[in-house]
Amino acid sequence: MEGSGPPFRAIRRSKDQGGLLTCASQPARLAPILTLLSLLLISCGVGSIRCSSSTTTIHDNSTDMMSLLDFKRAITNDSSQALRSWHVGVPLCGWKGVVCSGPKHPGGVMGLNLRNLSLSGTISPSLGNLTFLRRLDLFSNGFTGEIPPLSRLQRLEYLDLGYNSLRGIIPDNLTNCSNLRDLSLSRNLLIGEVPSGIGRLSNLVSLQLGGNNLTGEIPPSLKNSSQLENIWLADNKLAGTIPDELGKLPNLSDLDLDANQLSGGIPETLYKYNRSSLQYLTLGSNMLGKTLPSNFGDTPLNLEALELEDNNFEGHLPASLGNISGLFLLDMSFNNFVGQVPSSFGNFGTLDYLNLRQNNLSGFIPIELGGLKLLNHLDMSDNSLQSGVP
Numbered sequence: 001m002e003g004s005g006p007p008f009r010a011i012r013r014s015k016d017q018g019g020l021l022t023c024a025s026q027p028a029r030l031a032p033i034l035t036l037l038s039l040l041l042i043s044c045g046v047g048s049i050r051c052s053s054s055t056t057t058i059h060d061n062s063t064d065m066m067s068l069l070d071f072k073r074a075i076t077n078d079s080s081q082a083l084r085s086w087h088v089g090v091p092l093c094g095w096k097g098v099v100c101s102g103p104k105h106p107g108g109v110m111g112l113n114l115r116n117l118s119l120s121g122t123i124s125p126s127l128g129n130l131t132f133l134r135r136l137d138l139f140s141n142g143f144t145g146e147i148p149p150l151s152r153l154q155r156l157e158y159l160d161l162g163y164n165s166l167r168g169i170i171p172d173n174l175t176n177c178s179n180l181r182d183l184s185l186s187r188n189l190l191i192g193e194v195p196s197g198i199g200r201l202s203n204l205v206s207l208q209l210g211g212n213n214l215t216g217e218i219p220p221s222l223k224n225s226s227q228l229e230n231i232w233l234a235d236n237k238l239a240g241t242i243p244d245e246l247g248k249l250p251n252l253s254d255l256d257l258d259a260n261q262l263s264g265g266i267p268e269t270l271y272k273y274n275r276s277s278l279q280y281l282t283l284g285s286n287m288l289g290k291t292l293p294s295n296f297g298d299t300p301l302n303l304e305a306l307e308l309e310d311n312n313f314e315g316h317l318p319a320s321l322g323n324i325s326g327l328f329l330l331d332m333s334f335n336n337f338v339g340q341v342p343s344s345f346g347n348f349g350t351l352d353y354l355n356l357r358q359n360n361l362s363g364f365i366p367i368e369l370g371g372l373k374l375l376n377h378l379d380m381s382d383n384s385l386q387s388g389v390p
């Protein structure tokens with residue numbers, strides 16, 4: 001691989017914590033600058049006006065180039081040579097995954113798209129200097145170490161560091177990136193709490209922090225992120241109750257809090273008012289309890305999937321659930337529901353999956369369920385139901 005020869009490796013090995021800015025790294029940083037300067041001298045005559053205007057642009061690029069070369073230097077394994085174009089002999093905008101600004105957004109490097117390239121090593125803090133960055137996508141690689149300091153990236157709209165092996169906390173000052181619309185740190189090894197100031201991200205549309213070991217409560221400040229549509233916090237260790245505030249997000253479409261340690265009931269705000277935006281409500285494998293209110297489903301709900309399995313819900317299955325006519329998945333298994341299966345369940349014209357396994361349901365299975373023409377999966381085992389599906 002050109003551009004990441006032995007000198008870079010030697011520098012990297014000499015430190016563990018990604019502290020790439022020691023004196024030792026200066027010679028390595030100088031070499032590309034010198035190459036760049038000589039390229040400049042070759043490509044344009046000394047003193048011409050045209051040349052001096054392009055020098056300004058290239059000066060900006062060279063700062064970005066330094067940051068990106070630092071980033072490359074911190075990568076310990078690039079077995080597919082994905083970054084082989086990353087060296088001073090190739091114009092910056094020709095480097096794989098590097099998106100340069102166009103006339104619409106003048107400035108430096110605007111995007112870094114390095115999804116799923118089997119890169120490993122740490123993420124260099126130098127990325128925090130790419131202040132023109134709008135999109136940073138390192139999804140599905142083998143990055144280790146901590147989330148680098150990105151709080152100066154005021155233009156960042158899309159940040160995906162999901163499916164890596166990042167450790168440590170989610171820095172609170174990440175909420176300084178006030179233009180973030182998509183934030184994904186899912187499937188890493190992160191600990192600590194969801195930053196309490198997350199609501200400062202007022203442009204957030206999608207928040208994906210699932211599959212870590214996050215603790216603490218779901219911050220009520222999320223209601224300030226009023227454009228949120230997707231929240232995925234599943235597979236963590238979040239405790240406390242589901243904040244009422246989540247139900248007040250006007251465009252919330254997908255709320256997945258599966259497999260945490262949440263307790264209490266389902267906030268009324270999620271079903272009592274017109275919640276026509278909500279399509280997927282996934283709250284399985286928690287410690288949620290109480291009865292489901294008899295008016296669940298009375299107000300217009302466009303739910304397509306309702307997953308409450310493996311909790312401590314008790315009482316009757318409300319007949320009003322049958323009003324949620326667009327459901328394709330209903331999972332109430334592994335709870336303590338009692339009484340009969342409501343005949344209104346026969347209204348689920350589009351239902352594909354119905355699981356009521358392991359509750360204390362009794363009586364006959366209503367004949368109306370025979371009308372569920374699209375049902376592919378039905379499990380009512382481990383109850384006290386009378387045999388004979390109609």
Ligand SMILES: *[C@@H]1O[C@H](CO)[C@@H](O)[C@H](O)[C@H]1NC(C)=O
Pocket residue numbers: 057058061091092093094100101102107108109
């Ligand atoms: C510097 O960036 C600008 C746009 O951001 C681009 O047009 C130009 O080709 C770049 N120069 C080099 C040497 O990569």
Ligand SMILES: *[C@@H]1O[C@H](CO)[C@@H](O)[C@H](O)[C@H]1NC(C)=O
Pocket residue numbers: 116140
């Ligand atoms: C990642 O790339 C591999 C091939 O290198 C491909 O098989 C896999 O589906 C990709 N995964 C994702 C999530 O894009």
Ligand SMILES: *[C@@H]1O[C@H](CO)[C@@H](O)[C@H](O)[C@H]1NC(C)=O
Pocket residue numbers: 077078079118
């Ligand atoms: C480098 O990464 C590739 C792909 O992930 C892996 O197969 C290989 O074993 C790694 N090499 C080293 C030296 O870790």
Ligand SMILES: *[C@@H]1O[C@H](CO)[C@@H](O)[C@H](O)[C@H]1NC(C)=O
Pocket residue numbers: 021067070125126127129
């Ligand atoms: C970021 O830029 C500042 C000022 O330009 C510089 O002092 C610092 O070393 C850079 N940090 C990294 C991690 O590259």
Ligand SMILES: *[C@@H]1O[C@H](CO)[C@@H](O)[C@H](O)[C@H]1NC(C)=O
Pocket residue numbers: 151152154173176
């Ligand atoms: C937050 O962003 C502002 C610019 O809006 C910047 O001046 C400040 O240094 C940033 N704070 C942190 C902690 O990075």
Ligand SMILES: *[C@@H]1O[C@H](CO)[C@@H](O)[C@H](O)[C@H]1NC(C)=O
Pocket residue numbers: 149151171172173174
């Ligand atoms: C942001 O927070 C992290 C972790 O708490 C810290 O290491 C870093 O120095 C902070 N950055 C700024 C600019 O304050």
Ligand SMILES: *[C@@H]1O[C@H](CO)[C@@H](O)[C@H](O)[C@H]1NC(C)=O
Pocket residue numbers: 188189190211212213
């Ligand atoms: C979470 O922590 C447990 C140990 O408490 C560990 O076994 C598990 O691998 C961790 N999971 C993640 C995603 O970090």
Ligand SMILES: *[C@@H]1O[C@H](CO)[C@@H](O)[C@H](O)[C@H]1NC(C)=O
Pocket residue numbers: 196197198199200201221224
């Ligand atoms: C949320 O908005 C309220 C009122 O607009 C404000 O007082 C509060 O500081 C904001 N919280 C966060 C975390 O941004």
Ligand SMILES: *[C@@H]1O[C@H](CO)[C@@H](O)[C@H](O)[C@H]1NC(C)=O
Pocket residue numbers: 226227228250251
């Ligand atoms: C909700 O979505 C609609 C339609 O996309 C949009 O016009 C509206 O601004 C959004 N509301 C908020 C608070 O983001």
Ligand SMILES: *[C@@H]1O[C@H](CO)[C@@H](O)[C@H](O)[C@H]1NC(C)=O
Pocket residue numbers: 274275276300
């Ligand atoms: C519910 O809200 C949707 C869109 O926000 C609207 O179209 C519909 O008329 C409302 N229904 C009721 C009964 O208020």
